[in-house]
Amino acid sequence: MKKQMLMVALIMVLTFVTACSGGTSSPGASNGGTNSNEAQGGTTSPPAGSEDAEVELRIMWWGDQKRADITNEVLKLFQEEHPNIRIIGEFSPATGYFDKLNTQLASGTAADVFFLGGNVVDYATKDVLLDLEPYVGNELDLSDMDEAMIEYGTLGGNLVHVSAGANARGIVINERLFEEAGMPLPEDGWNWEDYARISNEIASKLDGVYGSYNFTVEGMDIYLKQNGKQLYDMENNQLGFEEADIVDWFNFWEETAQGGGIVTPELAVSHPQGDTSKSLVVTGQVAMGLIPSNQLAAHQSLTEDKLTMVQVPRGEKGTGVVFESSQGLSGYAKTEHPKEVAMLINFFINDPEAAKILGNDRGVPVTAQNRALLEQETDEVQQIVYDYTSRVSEATKTEPFNVSYNMPGNTEFTTLAEKSVQEIGFGRKSVEQAVTDFYSGTVRIFNSNKQES
């Protein structure tokens, strides 16, 4: 009995060893190895171009379960149309997504297609993104896409990113709280003074309710643009602001917080604005916050309170908000099937059925045709989003602003910025001190991450 067991164990070990060596002789046949439903080990990858051979693509995105469900549905649809292509979808929550992506990129096992946001710059400069230019007009049809969107995805002269949706950031409003407080809803064209006043007023009228989230970090670029600056000046490859330009912004939030209108730092830590499922706007404890327009539906689906969106309070030069790409698709430079990658990206942005399933979850569709399609069958929430984004588009005609790319080293920068806000919030540093440290830290991060050109 024991002998038999030993034999079985030996055989298993031997098969394992041979399977491994088989894997190394045909690199790329099994990339990643994290998926249970992978192609059988040992099959050699088909020569590029042969139509009937089985091709396997991996795609990775971030988001919640709802987004995963609809994305998987679209992937299924794509596979039905292209039976020779097998798609493996991977997703993770936004936190951790980029760490995972970085690790996979470093080990050469990244998905063939992955989603990126405004941090696409960080990846474009590291030569890990596939140049999609050769496929435009063939597999990848961009004829119906807005010119500005194509430009957005063209970095360093290469088309490396195809936007999958457009959005504009704005102030989300919990209407019920305003009704209870007996206050009129804010309207477009208000300014930051109004914002502070309304925040404090609603907090003083309602018990246990705060006026607004503290969005010093999320709104920083908007504020800078309102004053003719910006976070990251991509054209000149330098920071777009100085320490003096940002002090007032930090002061504004600290003063409003003194007035009681802003969520306490503890609550902001345990219920971050960016996490829809925990957002205090949804639970009716905070009246206002800054969100990207495509997130309104996700917020609304979690609450009975009616939500709406108004434009960001104005500064000197306007609202500083642009209707721009919220996120998009990029191919992996080392993919073995670039043509299929282009086909998949094309399907995502052009296919009407896919557009119907995806809706506005990642933002308003980027092709005019699909936008028209979705506008036909819109519900109340989507109507608010369309209204809002068209108001923003309208406004930028008279008051144009640059689109916002994240600066190089964005993750580290965001962490630093949030820490600075907390240092003020928890009373560890004065505003002046925190801003000085914040700015010197920003300069250091920028310099160590910027590309020498």
Added chain:
Amino acid sequence: MRAAKRLKISQHNRTAYLFLLPWLIGFLGLTAGPMLGSLYLSLTKFDLLSPPTWIGLDNYRQIFTEDNTFSGSLWLTFTYVFLSVPLRLIFALLVAMALNKGIRALGIYRTVYYIPSLLGGSVAIAIVWRQIFDGEGAVNKLLGFFGITGPSWISHPDYIVYTIVTLSIWQFGSAMVIFLAGLKQVPGDLYEAAQMDGAGKIGQFFKITLPMLTPVIFFNLIMSMINSFQVFTPAFVIGDGRGGPLDATMFYTLYLYLQGFSYFNMGYAAALAWLMLLIIGGFTAILFLTSKFWVFYGDSKDGR
């Protein structure tokens, strides 16, 4: 005679090495190789995706002269180690002594108390911990019952480290099982003799149990310390995964991870890793050097 013996020994050794081979291959290929690789990387600027460029000791210079987060995270990690290791060991010893009273169904208790050790490092438990210590979590509900308004344990920078320390104490199981085995080794006649001489329970504990247990304590101490220095999962999950709030969960390993995988500074992270190795090595060496003064091996001839 002597030569024959030596031959026999060398044959013995050969067999031993043969059996060691799989481990040796693993050690050289999977541990030593990557370690040397990281030593090289620690002397380069490496952004994960482009080839590394040699910068000598610049990473180390930057760590010691410019990096406030480094000293902060080191300090936090020390705090954590010096709090959690003794507390966990004391707790484990107390439970082991309670279980050593000859109660029935010892196996069940032992298993039940051991389970947290298996689960403790997992993400799932860290999430449960988050819920328990949340502002409106179980702990604050309980405190509220007694009329105390508890702080928001996991979102205030002053308290969150204690939440993580309690999680570490709760994983006392493996230390407890080893203590239990150690306690069973203490000869019963020592206690009998002490009792005859009129020693009280407390006296017995300090004069017999503790000295007899020192080898086990030594072992547990080293293992716990090494583990605690490398705390990652609770910091990542209970905190916000970015070291927040206010770097209160910026443990050393988390900082290293962020530098390497989020901030694209893999060379810098490798340098941090080597410093961690030196620190842990240093502490372990200190423990070994001092061990001869306080660890008592009962089986040696002259008490040492």
